[in-house]
Amino acid sequence: MPTRTATPNDLPAVAEIYAHYVLTSVATFELEPPDDAEWRRRFEAIVGAGLPFLVTERDGVVAGYAYCAPWKTRPAYAGTVEDSVYVSPSAVGRGCGTELMRELLDACRAAGLHEVIAVIADTGDPASIELHRRFGFTDAGRLVRVGVKHGRRVDTLLLQRSLA
Template sequence: MARTAGTADLTTVAQIYAHYVTTSVATFEIEPPDAEEWHRRFTAVDAAGLPFLVAERDGVVAGYAYCAPWKTRPAYRATVEDSVYVAPWAVGRGCGAELLEALLEACRTAGIREVIAVVADSGDPASLALHRRFGFTEAGRLARVGFKHGRFVDTVLLQRSLA
């Protein structure tokens, strides 16, 4: 079962994310964030009253998910963007679904109305399939907006209404 993350989880969260930064186009970051940056992100999510969750397998953090404000303008205050990442060794063990389900429930509790997913169209259908499984629908595509590992990559925008 997913649980609320704490600062003690951030080292593992950083390791999971660093894998995707360095080996994939799942994120458009080029360099993995350091510990200070992860602490800043965690603190900002918490201060906004938004969820930051982890899933464990055999007592080890196997994945994480959080929501951050979609935009900073006040009119967007009930809309967030989700992020879900699973450790490579835990892929296929239900962590992504566990995290996304718990994240959506925590967003409802926090008064969020709309959740946006920005998914890199990397050729791997897993993230799109996960989001669609939980009721996200495609809201659009941004063509060639990211350049990483020598290629341009589209993003697919998905949206889920909670209201």
């Protein structure tokens, strides 16, 4: 499965995948899909910080992406990141999430990171939680009713994976 480092040319496909989740789900708490300029800013910030931003392809088309961003901006949190993994609806069930998570964790280790935090909206769909648990993430907490989207209050689950 071709998983590789993302390039700026991948951003339109990344934006399309993410827009689906922004508009149709509570998996992300963003209310409006980011525009092209915002995706470029995010990409440059992540890559500029030496953090991984990956895509995976199926049949020559970007089918999913994953990246890590700093968990917090304070210097004491250096080495701790938050992961994001999104798969195109047309590619769900084709191993994209598993491949992205495996490669993302390898890239985090190579970057010298120590802790990866997952903040997962409790949507009732266990796919993201199960993906993270398969890769050794453990429960670190629950934030109750912290998000409101599509008229629904949503909890978030915190999971954590040590790389050291």
